[in-house]
Amino acid sequence: MTTKLTADAKPRNQQKPRLTRWLTLLLALGAAISVANIYYCQPLLALMGQTFHETSTQMGFVATVTQFGYAAGLLFLTPLGDIWSKRSLIVILSFTTAITLFALSQAQTITWLEVASFLTGMWTIVPQVIIPLAVDLADEKTRGQVVGTVMGGLLLGILAARTFSGAIGQWFGWRTVYLIATGLMIALGVIMYFALPQLTATAKLTYGKLMRSIAQLFLQQPILRQSSMIGGSLFGAFSVLWTVLAFRLSQSPYHYGSAIVGLFGLVGIGGALIAPIAGRIADRRGPSFMIGVGIFITFASYVMMLLGDGVLLLLIFGVLLLDFGVQASQISNQARIYALVPEARSRVNSIYMVSYFLGGTLGSFLAAISYGLWQWTGACLTALMLVSFAGTIHLVKR
Structure with a gap:
């Protein structure tokens, strides 16, 4: 390109x-x-x-x-x-x-x-x-x-x-x-x-020009803008869970301590272990297809955790699905954006990950507010709102 x-x-x-x-x-x-x-x-x-x-x-x-x-x-x-x-x-x-x-x-x-x-x-x-x-x-x-x-x-x-x-x-x-x-x-x-x-650097730019080119890249690449918004929204939804999970597990009917909350990280590892499958599917079917699948799975995970509130097995399975869905979209998003401007991959990654981080920060902020007002239901609905925004961006023509 x-x-x-x-x-x-x-x-x-x-x-x-x-x-x-x-x-x-x-x-x-x-x-x-x-x-x-x-x-x-x-x-x-x-x-x-x-x-x-x-x-x-x-x-x-x-x-x-x-x-x-x-x-x-x-x-x-x-x-x-x-x-x-x-x-x-x-x-x-x-x-x-x-x-x-x-x-x-x-x-x-x-x-x-x-x-x-x-x-x-x-x-x-x-x-x-x-x-x-x-x-x-x-x-x-x-x-x-x-x-x-x-x-x-x-x-x-x-x-x-x-x-x-x-x-x-x-x-x-x-x-x-x-x-x-x-x-x-x-x-x-x-x-x-x-x-x-040892690979030779791909660009001959001063640091000042390098930083100015980041804004230029963001304006010139619609796929990068779309992927950044999708990634940020999904990581925001991911952050919602980990912001409120400890509070939910400390309440009825669970009454779990911090040690058990930490073990839920091991549940998420299951999603990470099967995530490379998403990469192989993206290679065969195209990244856009797998991004859509990841958004759907993430949405389904929160529906499951919302409707199955109080059922430990459904919560565990929901966490597993959430990690897999977010990871599947993340992998496919990155595979797509890295093909845009090969000589600027670090800058492309910087744009994407800053957006990703900002989305996570927003998700944590909204989770704290919604959980304080409406408890677990409010947090799940907040996450579903973020996932819905990601789905809308994915479906909109670039």
Whole structure:
């Protein structure tokens, strides 16, 4: 596809290294280990609050600044993958994240904790460099399957992080979680340095031109705008569940504690494990088809959880369907947008993921309000509204 952008960003001729199954799994593992850094804090906030003698409101701000840091990294650092070697960027980000994680583990004041959390969020954008790298290395015929595998790893990291940090924090303290995470990021940086192929950067742009081109891309690519709105809406619906689930499970007829809530992350892992199937279907039937299927499954999951409120088995199955539906659409959306401007994949990914994050933030905000007013019914109807918006955007002609 020809755009004004390509005049300043022509890809250089180079022989593409072969993407082996082992390397694909390594990229998925790297995405899982790195994305987990954003979510470790969620089960640990109460423990942190005890350490610093702070209220739940103040500790909630720690999770917020981590997400803001991640958004800042998505917007200002992820696009560097188009003008720097992605391998070098991944290695630098891994070691830098390790430094901020160690600083976080040593926090002595709440301000120290918040600043370290923001920086950890900002630097831990490694998954959003790994995904475009995987697309660069993949053949066109298997691109959806490769994205599905890497995204499956990312979702596993998101869901397993809560269970892991909750258990480690309960037994060994919250600082130990971040010390372990520090070691994991150092190991990841070393492994990626030796295992990843060195690809030449695809664009010759200054950083200023790079950032200006992001707005240009968004205006020039209708498919990117459509995918961003769909992805943001579905992740908003996904965030609704995880914002209110702990409150619902603490009430009748469940009366479950935080340990059981953490185990629901393991239920979501089932959706992540079968998500690569969506990538293979997208390769055969086209991404648009699988996006529609994912939207339908996500809608059905909330109908099930709404009508089956109070029935544990239906809640578990609904969570499984939700993770699969959102993941299926996510994989297909990304397979579609990465084909638009190959030499600008990092910037395309930045636009998409910032929209994705903003949708999740909106979903959490609306969930808190609707649950406070109308409990579980209000939260489910809010999620269904977001999914319906995604379906409408999908059906509207570009």
